[in-house]
Amino acid sequence: MKIDANSLPDDPEQLKRMLLELQKIVIKKDEIIHSLLERFEVAKRKQYGKSSEQLPGSGETFNEAEEIIDEADKVLLAESEINKSNVVKSKPKRNPLPKNLPRKVVTIDLSCEDKICDCCQSKLHQIGETRSEKLEFVPAHIKVIETIRPKYACKQCEEVSTKNHIKLATMPTSPIPKGIATSSLLSQIISAKYQYGLPLYRQEKMFNDYGIELSRKTMSDWIMRCGELFAPLYEKLKKTLLSQAVIHADETPLKVIKEDKKTSYMWVYCCGTDRPTINMIPNIVLFDYHNSRAASCVVNYLDGYQGYLQVDGYSAYGKTTAKIAGCMAHARRKFVDAKTAQGKNKTGKADVALNLIGKLYGIEASLKDKNVDEKYQVRQEKSKAIIDKLHVWVINNKDKIPPKSKLGEALTYWLNQEHKLVTYLEDGRINIDNNRAERAVKPFVIGRKNWLFSNTAKGAKASAMLYSIVETAKANNLLVDSYLNTCLDELAKKPESIEHLLPWNIKLG
Known part of the structure; x- marks a missing residue:
């Protein structure tokens, strides 16, 4: 809105309405600018920063409501403070090479002339030895298996009959009948691509280096047959x-x-x-x-499954007959983004949520070796109270934070997913998050x-x-x-x- 001093109204009420309208426009623009700066900081961390979510922060943004903590927030932060003084960093240590590897022992001894004492010229005697290990790599060994099947025929039948009486042994079964690939070659191609991410065109070049012409088209056909x-x-x-x-x-x-x-x-x-x-x-x-x-993809695959299904917030999973358990890591990630947008070395409202969620993960770490019943009991005694405290905090702050800010998005995500995020409290067999699937797909x-x-x-x-x-x-x-x-x-x-x-x-x- 452009304002000309000569066009300002003389009526005070009309001028007041104009100023209020301008104030709304400024506030809205501030929110948009703040949201864009937050997204820039988050994108910059994802592009150039560490992938870890251990409370990163960089850059400077506005000192908005999400950065201002009240007395209740300070109390929660004090309760949730993590003591790091007892953490001892382990020193790197080289592990010994596996004992089952083939070994070649090389002894490096002194010459006969050197086995004389430099002082008195007496003969030296052995008092021990030192050992060291080095690892040697032997390139892949490729060989051709040539199968010979002798043919047999009856001379007598050949003279009196026109039928073919030739006999020979049956060929051994093979994954690719009439093909040159053995199970060992196929397993090498499959593991190279699907375990180590080596594309077929690179494997084609690798085989060429060994003098073997094996096209990616042929390997692709083999892979589909193995599937x-x-x-x-x-x-x-x-x-x-x-x-x-x-x-x-x-x-x-x-x-x-x-x-x-x-x-x-x-x-x-x-x-x-x-x-x-x-x-x-x-x-x-x-x-x-x-x-x-x-949603039909997951619905058809699970085919009426009625157990617990632990997933992220994607709505398609809710169409199944399973009972949905949410992912606390996704909720935490939203607050990590808010912490990033909050600014470097600043403490704000995002820290409150992150510290409370950190306590939940601390409890889970202590339950690592516990059985299902013990996990359930401890979660009911400790985790439930923390989640209730976090939920009350979210409710109290949702109207104070702009919904389009990173912290506002985190609060909205919690409110929408809270009924799924607490499902893990019901059964000790359920994890706190869906990191199992995320690691599996990685x-x-x-x-x-x-x-x-x-x-x-x-x-x-x-x-x-x-x-x-x-x-x-x-x-x-x-x-x-x-x-x-x-x-x-x-x-x-x-x-x-x-x-x-x-x-x-x-x-x-």
Whole structure:
């Protein structure tokens, strides 16, 4: 609004209304500027700062309401203060090399002339020895397996009959019939791409360096064939997954070139932990490809599952028959963004929420080795009171903070998700957050940075199948290459039962 001094009204009431209107415009513009500066600070941290969410802060923004703490906030901060004085930093220590590795012992001794004392010229005697280790790398060994099958025929029948009586031994089963690939080669290609993120075009170059012409098109066809072979094992793992009391889920975008929609999605479902434990919950990670993010994808996959489903705030999960448990890490992340926008070395309202959430995570850390009943009991005694305190604090501050600010967004997220965030208090089997699924999907996200996209939907489905097998093997502390090799050999024979191929039952040679 442009103001000309000559056009100002003489009527005081009209002038007062104009000033009030101008004040509203200024306040609105201040909120927009503040919101943009907050977003700039958050984007700058994500682009150039550390990925850790341990209360970062940089830059300067306005000293708005979210930076002003009242007496109630100071009390909460004092109650939630974390004592770091007892933290002792561990010194880095080199671990010894594994004893099961092949060893070559090299002894470096003094010459006979040097085994004489420099002072009295007497002969020296051995009093001990020193040992040191170095690690040597031997490049991959590639060989050709040439199969010879002698042919046999009957001379007598050849003279009296025109029929062919030639006999020879049956060829051993192979994952790729009439192909040159063995299970060991296929497992190497699969683990290189899906475990270590090495695209097929780079593997093609690697084989060329060994003098082997192996095109990426051929390897791609092999991968899709292997995906089909692993389908029965995948279905068995899915059945086991859906029988668990708690499932974690997440989704991430994927570009598929020959697909109708611009962006497709890889969904991940998992249970247990991402490392071997002594509990009875199996560690399973399964991927599922769809060309959309519609609720029908998760609804059809879970197929009437009625246990706990731990997810982020995406509304599609709420369409399932499962009981939804929220993710405290997502709520915390919102307050971390508000802390970042708050400014460097400043203490504000975001610190109150972060410290209270930090106490919740501190309790969870103390329950790491406790059983389900003990977790439930401690959460009821300690965690519930902290969450109630945090919720009251959010209610008391929601009208004081601009809703479009980072802190306002964090408060809104808490209010919308609070009924899901407290679900973990109901059952000791539920985690405080959905980091299990986020860690499970991370290898896919890292691999995607290397191979960028899938060419076809069929290839994306094969990738979902193989990522599932690889990540489940890793979660069960198996050597991925050996596990793939054994499974491919067995699945090529089409066994009636695949129970022995499950990661917790497998016996690797």
